[in-house]
Amino acid sequence: MMDTTQKKEALKGIKQKMVVGHHQEAFDSLVTLSNPDDDFILQTKYASFYNSIAGHLLVLKKIRVAILASSTTTHFIDVLKFWLAQEGFSAEIYESEYSTVHQSILDPQSQLYAFNPDIVFFFSSYRDIKCDLPPGSSEMQVENTIHAAVNECVSLWQVLRQKSNAHIIQCNADLPYLRIFGNYETTPVWGQTNILRQYNLNLAKALEPGVSILDLDFLASIYGRRKWHDSRFWYHSKHAFALDAIGLVAHELAKTMGAIKGTAKKCLVLDLDNTLWGGVIADDGLDGILLGSGADGEAFVDFQRYVLKLKERGIILAVCSKNEEETAKEVFLKHPDMVLKLEDIVIFKANWKDKASNIKEIAEVLNIGLDAIVFIDDNPVERELVKSNLPVVSVPEMPVDPSGYIDAVTSCSFFETVSFSDEDSIRSHYYRSNIERAEFQNQFTDLSGYLKSLEMEMIVDAFDEFHLPRIAQLINKSNQFHLTTTRYSEGEIASIQNNKDQKGLYFKLKDRFGDNGLISAVILHKQSDASLYIDTWVMSCRVLSRGVEEFICTEIISLAKEQKCLKVIGKYIPTAKNKLVAELYGRLNFKMVKNEEGITHWELLLNKDTPSFNPYIKKITNSTMTSEV
Numbered sequence: 001m002m003d004t005t006q007k008k009e010a011l012k013g014i015k016q017k018m019v020v021g022h023h024q025e026a027f028d029s030l031v032t033l034s035n036p037d038d039d040f041i042l043q044t045k046y047a048s049f050y051n052s053i054a055g056h057l058l059v060l061k062k063i064r065v066a067i068l069a070s071s072t073t074t075h076f077i078d079v080l081k082f083w084l085a086q087e088g089f090s091a092e093i094y095e096s097e098y099s100t101v102h103q104s105i106l107d108p109q110s111q112l113y114a115f116n117p118d119i120v121f122f123f124s125s126y127r128d129i130k131c132d133l134p135p136g137s138s139e140m141q142v143e144n145t146i147h148a149a150v151n152e153c154v155s156l157w158q159v160l161r162q163k164s165n166a167h168i169i170q171c172n173a174d175l176p177y178l179r180i181f182g183n184y185e186t187t188p189v190w191g192q193t194n195i196l197r198q199y200n201l202n203l204a205k206a207l208e209p210g211v212s213i214l215d216l217d218f219l220a221s222i223y224g225r226r227k228w229h230d231s232r233f234w235y236h237s238k239h240a241f242a243l244d245a246i247g248l249v250a251h252e253l254a255k256t257m258g259a260i261k262g263t264a265k266k267c268l269v270l271d272l273d274n275t276l277w278g279g280v281i282a283d284d285g286l287d288g289i290l291l292g293s294g295a296d297g298e299a300f301v302d303f304q305r306y307v308l309k310l311k312e313r314g315i316i317l318a319v320c321s322k323n324e325e326e327t328a329k330e331v332f333l334k335h336p337d338m339v340l341k342l343e344d345i346v347i348f349k350a351n352w353k354d355k356a357s358n359i360k361e362i363a364e365v366l367n368i369g370l371d372a373i374v375f376i377d378d379n380p381v382e383r384e385l386v387k388s389n390l391p392v393v394s395v396p397e398m399p400v401d402p403s404g405y406i407d408a409v410t411s412c413s414f415f416e417t418v419s420f421s422d423e424d425s426i427r428s429h430y431y432r433s434n435i436e437r438a439e440f441q442n443q444f445t446d447l448s449g450y451l452k453s454l455e456m457e458m459i460v461d462a463f464d465e466f467h468l469p470r471i472a473q474l475i476n477k478s479n480q481f482h483l484t485t486t487r488y489s490e491g492e493i494a495s496i497q498n499n500k501d502q503k504g505l506y507f508k509l510k511d512r513f514g515d516n517g518l519i520s521a522v523i524l525h526k527q528s529d530a531s532l533y534i535d536t537w538v539m540s541c542r543v544l545s546r547g548v549e550e551f552i553c554t555e556i557i558s559l560a561k562e563q564k565c566l567k568v569i570g571k572y573i574p575t576a577k578n579k580l581v582a583e584l585y586g587r588l589n590f591k592m593v594k595n596e597e598g599i600t601h602w603e604l605l606l607n608k609d610t611p612s613f614n615p616y617i618k619k620i621t622n623s624t625m626t627s628e629v
């Protein structure tokens with residue numbers, strides 16, 4: 001690990017790369033060098049270097065962010081742009097005038113709405129929470145005060161959501177370091193510490209679709225509350241926290257915005273020897289590995305518990321180990337202190353092939369991008385091999401001491417999320433069932449026989465509040481099967497239900513191997529020229545090649561005919577990741593009518609020649625379904 005002096009020296013080499021025009025290489029070096037914990041001076045240097053080369057980095061996606069604050073955010077914004085670039089975004093940021101949060105939101109003619117942001121960040125701190133009460137206040141007074149403070153936030157969200165489709169990120173209250181009553185503040189209900197803790201809990205309960213929380217109090221605690229509340233910066237320049245914490249906050253905020261936009265990782269690939277247990281199973285045997293007893297053995301068990309919790313919240317687990325498969329699996333089957341079980345692992349690769357090749361195969365079987373994978377290995381040689389051959393795979397540096405494994409992974413915030421759905425909790429089951437389907441398919445010589453044997457049933461229904469988190473998640477995280485790359489917040493999706501010219505449909509698939517969950521969503525617009533426009537069509541790649549595309553197309557055609565539309569129109573916007581669906585409309589018998597620099601426009605006339613499909617899927621319609629568009 002480099003110290004500050006070494007990093008400043010490394011920046012000289014990066015600057016030379018910039019001088020000779022190697023901008024992408026310079027940026028990649030900045031990414032490798034930077035750390036959220038680096039001090040303010042280094043963070044501003046990273047930001048300055050990035051600003052000098054930002055215009056030359058063509059791979060970054062545009063994002064518009066508005067920051068509303070009652071504290072100084074100027075330096076923070078520059079650093080945030082750099083950390084958002086690491087998430088793959090070129091950020092244009094609007095900063096409200098100092099302490100004009102309410103005015104910016106309540107005035108429909110404000111610059112905030114003219115800016116038309118994708119994300120609005122309420123950068124508040126405990127100083128903005130109106131919860132000061134005198135000692136001895138009653139429980140009712142405390143409850144009313146907290147309710148009023150939370151309701152003020154909710155009211156602002158609601159006004160903003162009426163006038164903007166932006167996703168909202170709201171800070172919670174960072175508890176102050178100063179405690180007038182000392183430790184006793186945590187005892188009476190009127191203690192400031194207790195009031196702010198209750199405020200944070202109630203704020204979370206009040207969240208609405210399209211609103212997320214940035215846990216500023218957690219960031220203050222891991223930075224160190226005594227250092228976080230540096231009064232000099234507040235009184236001299238109205239900075240809400242110490243400047244050396246800027247990287248930490250910018251990094252976490254960038255990760256949260258990335259989660260909103262679908263850049264969070266999906267799969268954790270694990271080495272075994274000296275990663276999930278201490279020692280080498282082939283050499284040390286089942287009784288000789290370190291697991292469960294002793295300091296290192298306990299650390300390995302805790303790391304497994306952490307990995308299991310990731311699986312339970314929706315992260316896919318895979319194994320990639322240089323080992324004999326039978327020997328490696330013996331630990332999962334027989335060691336009494338093994339927390340992870342074979343059924344927790346979706347793909348188990350234990351062989352003598354190089355790990356980069358194995359990881360590529362894992363991505364192909366799961367049908368996910370390599371950029372969705374995090375690879376954990378204690379061996380620096382293996383880590384470097386994967387980084388060199390698969391640069392888009394995330395490979396964190398792991399410490400020699402296993403007690404630091406959890407921190408090494410969590411500090412990178414690979415698996416940030418802004419939602420959780422029922423499908424997340426059983427995602428491993430979905431992927432494991434997919435592998436079973438593939439093995440089952442090998443028994444058939446023709447595709448139609450295989451599809452019939454799956455006994456597929458599809459629930460089709462209109463968007464509703466219950467499924468809203470999963471629908472938003474699918475739309476914002478899907479990259480491969482996503483024809484237009486549209487991204488909508490939960491609030492925007494919820495508004496579709498109230499628009500007579502729009503229709504949102506979700507599709508849930510089950511078959512003989514189990515429930516696949518909500519696997520597709522479409523957003524349709526009825527146009528004034530009697531056409532039905534497919535604004536958004538996303539689908540989980542887990543269900544490809546099962547006739548699902550044809551089934552959904554049939555549903556779209558049926559709805560268009562009910563609405564007396566003359567044609568269905570669609571558009572394909574190419575990206576680096578959605579080549580999979582480049583010819584989808586052509587396969588469904590749409591006709592290409594325009595090609596604008598790779599953006600293709602398609603139409604399907606609704607007449608006697610309109611195609612019909614036989615996708616071997618039985619339709620199940622819920623009672624809430626209506627055909628109105």
